Structure formats: structure tokens, C-alpha cells
Amino acid sequence: MYVGESVSFTCKVSVSSGWKYKWYKDSNVLVNSEESITINLGLQDKGAYWCNASRNDILIFQSNKINQDVKQIPVPLLKPRNKQLDVFPKEMVELSCTMLLDSGWTYTWYKDGKLIQADKDVVIGTNGATISFRSDPSHHKTQNYTCKAELKDRSVHSNFSSKVTLIVYDAPPNVALLQSPEYSLMHTGDSVSFRCDVNISSGWKFLWFKDGDKFEKDDHHNISSAQVKDTGIYTCQAERDSFRLEKSQDMHIEVKERPQADVILLTGWAEVFSTDTLVLMCKVKESEDKWNYTWFRERIAVGEVPTEKYTVTPQNDPDQSHYTCKGIRTERPTYSVESLPFKTKNLLLKRRILLSVSGCLFFGIILAFLGCIYFKVRKPVVAEERPEENELFLTMKKQLEHTENSCPLVEYITDAALNEGPKKENDDIGLIRSDSTELMVTTQEDQGSPLKRLSDHYHLYIQQISDTFFHLFILFILAVMVSTGTENGGAMISFQKMS
Structure with missing residues (x-):
């Protein structure tokens, strides 16, 4: 039992009457003899109680002992279920009141010393052990809450619990989105960090949104290497328990592809026989900004001064290495993407061989072409001078030189040929008529003359030359493609002469 409660003991003998009683507490006689x-x-009343019954001063009966325990009424324990005691308007607050000993306690709640009754804004749990309400700053910014406990059907009332003080703000805080570095335009590979901040109270959890889609819960969001897909509008929001603040301001970032550096060969084709050096130039593609450049040979920086051009000589690079470059500047973007490796090994030798072969092929094709034109033009002349090629009949000149051996038949045929003029080239057979007979005359072309055979041989020779040079031309095209494809380590790169 608890201090302040009353307890009654009765000593009674069930038979006869006239008994007298004596009370004891821990061997101490009590004054009362009822x-x-x-x-x-x-x-101080804690102890063992018992009694004696006597009659005529003769002790006859002694009762059993009853141990009576007396405890101090405990103080209820008041605990806020919210971890924070600074709250904002309409934020839900929940308090609990508990007794560590026994059960069956009921609880009452007090705000600034006034009893709290349950209503639409205040919810009191079973036996009053909990109370829930939404904070309201209209009364006081500082509010003290206490509780008391009592046992049902007993006049046991505890003292007030220790108080819990709530600080209620007039308005909810703002959520700030902080970005570092503060650039709206980023380039691939850049790093950027976002932090969501609430400068009042603590215990906040954070929600992140990109273009309205939730994606993470933390107080910060880091992008270590930005990609184009990271472009978007970022916002954040803070919450604790069921209380959620408004979203932060929008933060828009745009991520563009970082400019690409490219190595260009300045040494032209016409210079390959007159120089042993290669002049390379670094250029940042699709950029009108002013750049400085860093050169790398096999991934190791070369050149003391950042310059646009770099000269490769047998002295500074006897191994003919791979070269790359990268643009650098003080403004953003501060650097470009490193170029693809440019291979210089045997580059001059390949070009010299390619130019030599192509020159030979070119002049060979020209000669073959001119030969074709020559024989094409000469063929009709041979046909027109057919009478001079005739070995079967005498020409006019020979006839005059051999008048003593002249023959009327020959004169007739020759005169007829001269009078009639040249015949068609396609006339292969001529007829010589007399009064009684017809004489068939054939040309030496039909008889396989040496000139005809020579002409046929020439045409066959020209045809073979044409076929040979055609095949060589095809091989030349393939050689150009292979040489160009392997000139820079397999990359199909077109080199341009730049002034």
C-alpha cells in the first residue's frame, strides 16, 4: 500500500465472548486493545502485525502475523514521443505518462497548470496514458505540460510529474537548397554537390526530387562526374514524423558534353620528301574559345610551355610514339576531353612509299591512255591508204616505173579503182567484169597481211596494258585505303594541310 492509504486489522475469536485483545507490531505492543x-x-507503519486474545488474564489465543508493506507514491514519468521540443504550427505532438510500479493507474494532463480535456484537437489515449495534439502558437510560444496519476477505486493520487516545455514557433521554417559550385551550366566530368538545409530545429529527414520525381533520402546529393542525363531541375523537401515542410526553391543545372580536343597533322603530303619532322597541331572541336594546350607522349606531359603546335623530330622522339593533347583555360570549361592517340611511327615512310607508288601508277595510266588515243586515231588512216598496202597489184607509181612490163588488165583495174574513188571500208570483195568472165579480186587484209597482223598485235597489246593498269589502279585504291586506315593506329583520320 502507499503512504496516505488507511488499513484496518480485526482480531476475533469465533467462540464464546468476553475476550480482550492486545495488538503487536514487530514485537511492540500497540496501545489500542479493541x-x-x-x-x-x-x-513508519511498515511491519508485521498480529494480536492476542485473553480472558480472565489468561492467554488463550495468538493470531497469525500479517506483513504490511508501505510505499511512497511514485511520481509519473512524462516523456515526449517527439525527439524535438521545438515545434511548428500544426505539427503533431505526442506525450506519454507512465508509472513504473503496479498497474491500474489512470492519468490526467495539465497545460500550464490547467486540466486538459479531450476535444476535437486533443486526443487522450486509454487511461490517459498518452495525449496527442497539434501545436498552436496562438496562446503561448512556451507551453509547459505535466501529468498526474491515480489508482482506480483508491484514494491514491501521485504528485505532478516533471514538466515538459514545448517551444512553438509562429511559422514553419523555409527549406533552402544549396549548390556547390554555383554554376547552372556544367560539363561532363564536372562534380557538383547539393545540400538541403533547415536552419531551425533538428531531426529532419530529406526528400530529393529531379524534374518532380523523388529519388533519394539524405541531407545532401553529390554528383561526382556529371553526365548529360543529369540535366534537370532539382528540389528538396524536409520532414519529420508526419510533419512535412514546403519544397525548397528550384535549382536548374544543364550538363553539356565537354569539348573534344583533336590532333591535326600540319606536315603536308608535298613535304614528305623534304623533311624528317612532323608538325602537329591541337584543336578543340566546335569551340570558339581561346585555349592553351598540353601535349602528352605516351600519357606523359611534354613541352614546357603550353602551345598549340608540337614538332616531332628524330632527335626528340626516335621511337615515334603516340601523342595526345588536351585544351586548358582559366574560364569554364577549364579543360577539354583529351584527344585520341595520334600515331607517328613510320608515318613519313608510309607517305613517301604511297606517293611513289601513286606517282608511278598515275603516269603509267596517263601513258596507257595516250597510247589508246594514238592507235584509235591511227587505225582509220591505215584503212584509207589501203591501196598502198596492196601487194597483189601495182600502184600507179610502180606502173609508170615499169612501163615495159605493163599489162592492159592491170591498167584496166587500176584505172577503174582510181576512177571509182575509195570504196566503203566494209567492201571486202570487188568484181572485175569482162565480156565473157568475172574476175574476183580480194584484198591483202583478207589474206592476213603483215600490216594487218601488226595492227592486231598492237590492239591486243593495248588491251593488255589497259587491263593491267586497271588492276594496278584498283590495287592503288586499296593501298590508299589501307595506308590511311593504319596511318594513325587504325583510326580513319583525314589529314589536312593548314596554312
């Missing part, structure tokens, strides 16, 4: 005694308990 059949029943009532004690308003205090801590």
Missing part, C-alpha cells in the same frame, strides 16, 4: 484497529499508513 477488536479492530485502523491505521493511516505512513512509511
Whole structure:
């Protein structure tokens, strides 16, 4: 039992009457000698109680002992279920009141010393052990809450619990989105960090949004190597328990592809026989900004001064290495993407061989072409001078030189040929008529003359030359493609002469 409660003991003998009683507490005789005694308990009343019954001063009966425990009424424990005691308007607050000993306690709640009744804004749990309400700053910014406990059907009332003080703000805080570095335009490979900040109270959890889609819960969001897909509008929001603040301001970033550096060969084709050096130039593609350049040979920086051009000589690079370059500047973007490797090994030798072969092929094709034109033009002349090629009949000149051996038939045929003029080239057979007979005359072309055979041989020779040079031309095209494809380590790169 608890201090302040009353307890009654009764000593009674069920037979006969006229009994006298004597009370004891821990071997101490109590003054009271009635059949029943009532004690308003205090801590000092804790002990073992028993009694004796006597009649005529003769002890006849002794009762059993009853141990009476007396405890101090405990103080209820008041705990906020919210971890934070600074709250904002309409934020839900929940408090609990508990007794560590026994059960069956009921609880009452007080705000600034006034009893709290349940209503539409205040919810009191079973036996009053909890209370929930939404904070309201209209009354006081500082509010003290306490609770008391009592046992059902007993006059046991505890003292007030220790107080819990709530600080209620007039308005909810703002959520700030912070970006570092503060650039709206980023380039691939850049790093950027976002932080969501609430400068009042603590215990916040954060929600992140990109273009309205939630994607993470933390107080910060880091992008270590930005990509184009990271372009978007970023916002954040803070919450604790069921209380959620408004979203932060929008933060828009745009991520563009970082400019690409490219190595260009300045040494032209016409210079390959007159120089042993290669002049390379670094250029940032699709950029009108002013750049400085860093050169790398096999991934190791070369050149003391950042310059646009770099000269490769047998002295500074006897191994003919791979070269790359990268643009650098003080403004953003501060650097470009490193160029693809440019291979210089045997580059001059390849070009010299390619130019030599192509020159030979070119002049060979020209000669073959001119030969074709020559024989094409000469063929009709041979046909027109057919009478001079005739070995079967004498020409006019020979006839005059051999007048003593002249023949009327020959004169007739020759005169007829001269009078009639040249015949068609396609006339292969001529007829010589007399009064009684017809004489068939054939040309030496039909008889396989040496000139005809020579002409046929020439045409066959020209045809073979044409076929040979055609095949060589095809091989030349393939050689150009292979040489160009392997000139820079397999990359199909077109080199341009730049002034």
C-alpha cells in the first residue's frame, strides 16, 4: 500500500465472548486493545502485525502475523514521443505518462497548470496514458505540460510529474537548397554537390526530387562526374514524423558534353620528301574559345610551355610514339576531353612509299591512255591508204616505173579503182567484169597481211596494258585505303594541310 492509504486489522475469536485483545507490531505492543484497529499508513507503519486474545488474564489465543508493506507514491514519468521540443504550427505532438510500479493507474494532463480535456484537437489515449495534439502558437510560444496519476477505486493520487516545455514557433521554417559550385551550366566530368538545409530545429529527414520525381533520402546529393542525363531541375523537401515542410526553391543545372580536343597533322603530303619532322597541331572541336594546350607522349606531359603546335623530330622522339593533347583555360570549361592517340611511327615512310607508288601508277595510266588515243586515231588512216598496202597489184607509181612490163588488165583495174574513188571500208570483195568472165579480186587484209597482223598485235597489246593498269589502279585504291586506315593506329583520320 502507499503512504496516505488507511488499513484496518480485526482480531476475533469465533467462540464464546468476553475476550480482550492486545495488538503487536514487530514485537511492540500497540496501545489500542479493541477488536479492530485502523491505521493511516505512513512509511513508519511498515511491519508485521498480529494480536492476542485473553480472558480472565489468561492467554488463550495468538493470531497469525500479517506483513504490511508501505510505499511512497511514485511520481509519473512524462516523456515526449517527439525527439524535438521545438515545434511548428500544426505539427503533431505526442506525450506519454507512465508509472513504473503496479498497474491500474489512470492519468490526467495539465497545460500550464490547467486540466486538459479531450476535444476535437486533443486526443487522450486509454487511461490517459498518452495525449496527442497539434501545436498552436496562438496562446503561448512556451507551453509547459505535466501529468498526474491515480489508482482506480483508491484514494491514491501521485504528485505532478516533471514538466515538459514545448517551444512553438509562429511559422514553419523555409527549406533552402544549396549548390556547390554555383554554376547552372556544367560539363561532363564536372562534380557538383547539393545540400538541403533547415536552419531551425533538428531531426529532419530529406526528400530529393529531379524534374518532380523523388529519388533519394539524405541531407545532401553529390554528383561526382556529371553526365548529360543529369540535366534537370532539382528540389528538396524536409520532414519529420508526419510533419512535412514546403519544397525548397528550384535549382536548374544543364550538363553539356565537354569539348573534344583533336590532333591535326600540319606536315603536308608535298613535304614528305623534304623533311624528317612532323608538325602537329591541337584543336578543340566546335569551340570558339581561346585555349592553351598540353601535349602528352605516351600519357606523359611534354613541352614546357603550353602551345598549340608540337614538332616531332628524330632527335626528340626516335621511337615515334603516340601523342595526345588536351585544351586548358582559366574560364569554364577549364579543360577539354583529351584527344585520341595520334600515331607517328613510320608515318613519313608510309607517305613517301604511297606517293611513289601513286606517282608511278598515275603516269603509267596517263601513258596507257595516250597510247589508246594514238592507235584509235591511227587505225582509220591505215584503212584509207589501203591501196598502198596492196601487194597483189601495182600502184600507179610502180606502173609508170615499169612501163615495159605493163599489162592492159592491170591498167584496166587500176584505172577503174582510181576512177571509182575509195570504196566503203566494209567492201571486202570487188568484181572485175569482162565480156565473157568475172574476175574476183580480194584484198591483202583478207589474206592476213603483215600490216594487218601488226595492227592486231598492237590492239591486243593495248588491251593488255589497259587491263593491267586497271588492276594496278584498283590495287592503288586499296593501298590508299589501307595506308590511311593504319596511318594513325587504325583510326580513319583525314589529314589536312593548314596554312
